Amino acid sequence: xxxxxxxxxxxxxxxxxxxxxxxxxxxxxxxxxxxxxxxxxxxxxxxxxxxxxxxxxxxxxxxxxxxxxxxxxxxxxxxxxxxxxxxxxxxxxxxxxxxxxxxxxxxxxxxxxxxxxxxxx
Amino acid sequence: xxxxxxxxxxxxxxxxxxxxxxxxxxxxxxxxxxxxxxxxxxxxxxxxxxxxxxxxxxxxxxxxxxxxxxxxxxxxxxxxxxxxxxxxxxxxxxxxxxxxxxxxxxxxxxxxxxxxxxxxxxxxxxxxxxxxxxxxxxxxxxxxxxxxxxxxxxxxxxxxxxxxxxxxxxxxxxxxxxxxxxxxxxxxxxxxxxxxxxxxxxxxxxxxxxxxxxxxxxxxxxxxxxxxxxxxxxxxxxxxxxxxxxxxxxxxxxxxxxxxxxxxxxxxxxxxxxxxxxxxxxxxxxxxxxxxxxxxxxxxxxxxxxxxxxxxxxxxxxxxxxxxxxxxxxxxxxxxxxxxxxxxxxxxxxxxxxxxxxxxxxxxxxxxxxxxxxxxxxxxxxxxxxxxxxxxxxxxxxxxxxxxxxxxxxxxxxxx
Numbered sequence: 001x002x003x004x005x006x007x008x009x010x011x012x013x014x015x016x017x018x019x020x021x022x023x024x025x026x027x028x029x030x031x032x033x034x035x036x037x038x039x040x041x042x043x044x045x046x047x048x049x050x051x052x053x054x055x056x057x058x059x060x061x062x063x064x065x066x067x068x069x070x071x072x073x074x075x076x077x078x079x080x081x082x083x084x085x086x087x088x089x090x091x092x093x094x095x096x097x098x099x100x101x102x103x104x105x106x107x108x109x110x111x112x113x114x115x116x117x118x119x120x121x
Numbered sequence: 122x123x124x125x126x127x128x129x130x131x132x133x134x135x136x137x138x139x140x141x142x143x144x145x146x147x148x149x150x151x152x153x154x155x156x157x158x159x160x161x162x163x164x165x166x167x168x169x170x171x172x173x174x175x176x177x178x179x180x181x182x183x184x185x186x187x188x189x190x191x192x193x194x195x196x197x198x199x200x201x202x203x204x205x206x207x208x209x210x211x212x213x214x215x216x217x218x219x220x221x222x223x224x225x226x227x228x229x230x231x232x233x234x235x236x237x238x239x240x241x242x243x244x245x246x247x248x249x250x251x252x253x254x255x256x257x258x259x260x261x262x263x264x265x266x267x268x269x270x271x272x273x274x275x276x277x278x279x280x281x282x283x284x285x286x287x288x289x290x291x292x293x294x295x296x297x298x299x300x301x302x303x304x305x306x307x308x309x310x311x312x313x314x315x316x317x318x319x320x321x322x323x324x325x326x327x328x329x330x331x332x333x334x335x336x337x338x339x340x341x342x343x344x345x346x347x348x349x350x351x352x353x354x355x356x357x358x359x360x361x362x363x364x365x366x367x368x369x370x371x372x373x374x375x376x377x378x379x380x381x382x383x384x385x386x387x388x389x390x391x392x393x394x395x396x397x398x399x400x401x402x403x404x405x406x407x408x409x410x411x412x413x414x415x416x417x418x419x420x421x422x423x424x425x426x427x428x429x430x431x432x433x434x435x436x437x438x439x440x441x442x443x444x445x446x447x448x449x450x451x452x453x454x455x456x457x458x459x460x461x462x463x464x465x466x467x468x469x470x471x472x473x474x475x476x477x478x479x480x481x482x483x484x485x486x487x488x489x490x491x492x493x494x495x496x497x498x499x500x501x502x503x504x505x506x507x508x509x510x511x512x513x514x515x516x517x518x519x520x521x522x523x524x525x526x527x528x529x530x531x532x533x534x535x536x537x
Contacts, residue, residue: 010131010134010177012134012135012342012345013127013130013131013134013177014130015134015338015341016130016131016133016134016338017126017130018334019334021126021130049394049395049398050341050345050395051345052341052344052345052348052354052357052399053395053398053399053402055402055405064405065349066348066349066354066402067348067349086397086398086401087398087401087402087405088401088405110394110395110398111394112391112394112395113391
């Protein structure tokens with residue numbers, strides 16, 4: 001059974017961590033990451049950049065807005081990981097996906113950290 | 122589990138919003154700061170026992186407001202207050218707040234707190250010191266260490282700056298759009314100054330160098346408040362892209378390493394990535410401004426895996442655009458460095474020749490001129506320019522950097 005764990009926290013607090021605190025948290029997490037990867041249970045894991053780096057495409061209006069998707073009527077139903085040249089290419093792809101599946105929005109958020117983990121089947 | 126590091130980060134991140142709101146209530150900076158201090162002390166006692174509140178800033182504002190009112194009551198030896206001002210016990214602060222902070226208030230509170238530090242009569246370093254004290258909450262001792270002055274001298278400086286700000290009258294009315302834009306611009310300039318204090322400090326991770334981290338934190342905060350402002354995206358991107366090179370800018374002896382010679386594996390790719398993402402966002406607005414253009418230049422350096430991959434023609438064009446927006450001999454000097462890469466040192470020297478009267482007292486002018494002359498093989502002129510630069514160096518690292526050029530010139534007088 002494949003599961004995703006979505007991580008929520010107070011961004012301004014996390015962004016106030018000093019480098020040492022951040023490293024300490026990551027070191028603690030890595031103990032678990034490494035064990036789970038060795039067990040073949042952990043696929044890709046990633047850390048997002050702050051919401052200030054996000055851009056949102058409202059599909060129905062083809063409207064691009066700065067910042068994260070802030071509405072609460074819709075729920076997070078999935079996500080993609082892309083390796084692309086930048087925001088413009090990302091928006092192009094998001095529009096193409098949106099034509100296939102109109103309604104709702106796509107938030108484009110660059111990744112700060114990407115760990116491939118173990119191959120999952 | 123709640124540890125002290127978490128509480129510390131929560132108090133730090135809540136501070137601008139909480140002190141900003143308390144300043145709006147009390148209309149006095151000292152009272153607001155004291156009230157926040159009180160609230161923090163109570164948080165340190167309460168949070169480890171009762172667990173952290175869902176919204177630390179709202180908790181601190183509520184508790185701080187009660188503490189401030191209590192304090193005012195004690196000072197006034199006054200027992201009667203209007204009913205509505207008699208607030209419940211702090212234990213109630215966790216209950217859904219009657220006063221949900223609405224977004225607009227929150228933004229104006231934080232902006233006001235940052236803006237009062239930007240009083241035009243305050244010299245740049247005092248604006249920065251005041252911001253570190255009241256927005257960032259650094260102790261006077263930490264600020265004094267960062268500015269390499271004694272604690273009592275810094276205490277005096279901050280007290281004087283606060284008095285000036287209070288005397289000027291804090292602007293409490295809700296700003297109109299034009300005024301708000303002016304405040305945002307003034308705050309952006311202050312954050313940039315703060316960053317430069319840290320950036321010019323050198324390679325050591327000391328108190329002074331941490332100012333750059335704090336500037337980035339404040340820039341991200343300002344951007345979170347004004348998510349659609351391309352110039353704030355540009356400012357934040359610029360700081361991130363510059364700071365990404367921090368580890369490579371100085372060698373083990375603390376001497377300057379020029380961009381071309383830097384070990385790019387030491388660049389922080391996460392900061393570069395965030396900076397590039399913000400430049401991409403800003404460009405979509407098609408409203409270029411000075412921070413965006415400088416960020417775009419830094420982005421071109423950040424994208425170049427090797428020094429020889431740098432897109433110098435594009436950088437020269439961007440400096441030209443920057444020159445049009447903010448004409449200044451220093452910008453022209455920077456453009457000349459790019460032009461020397463695209464059109465050669467002679468073209469660059471021609472470009473900077475007219476700047477001499479205005480930049481005769483500027484270290485970098487003579488340093489750049491010396492390097493260009495050296496490239497042309499004009500040893501004697503290069504040496505004269507480097508000697509002028511050394512006399513004007515602002516830091517030992519700058520002087521040492523020029524001295525290395527001179528040393529290479531010295532032995533036989535002819536070799537590079």
